[in-house]
Amino acid sequence: MNLLAKINRFFEIFERNVVAYSIIVMALVSIGNVISRNLFQHSWTYAEEVSQFTIIWVTFIGASYAARKGVHIRMSAIYDVMPETMRKIMMLIMTAGTAFLMFVLCYYSSCYTMKLFISGRMSPALRFPLYLVIMWVPLGFFMTGLQYALTFIKNLRNSEIYVAPNVVDGESETDEFMV
Helix, strand or coil, X not given: CCHHHHHHXXXXXXXXXXXXXXXXXXXXXXXXXXXXXXXHCCCCCCHHHHHHHHHHHHHHHHHHHHHHHCCCCCCCHHHHHCCHHHHHHXXXXXXXXXXXXXXXXXXXXXXXXXXXXXXXXXXXXCCCEHHHHHCHHHHHHHHHHHHHHHHHHHHHHCCCCEEECCEECCCCCHHHHHC
């Protein structure tokens, strides 16, 4: 296995674990807070912040994972009825456009993250530096843009239509979700 394949595999495992454990933490904190509030009349002050942090991680790291697996939301009514040549052209436009948009959003969210770092803003309850939470937003945009760029390149090099770097249109990698 070459170096790029190992790096790609590392990030795939990283994304999957971040999403899975973030959802688990979010559920545990939310359920724990509800139990504490109802049984002991005491709400955890940090529960809302932890839930917000994990939602950020699930959303932005999860977007990259969804793009990697080709399970992102697609509105394909028009796409599905087009001839294969037009679908190939549309997929090239969509992947290039989405990659570009993700990289632009990565830039702007990086600027915002840098402003948070410079200002030293902290979360109200946990007193946690906000840039450490928000830095996952540009990282998620970058990784998602990278997946779309790789899909664009894969579509340029192959005759099949790819919806993700390793997923041909019509096929699915969702079997692993059915465990």
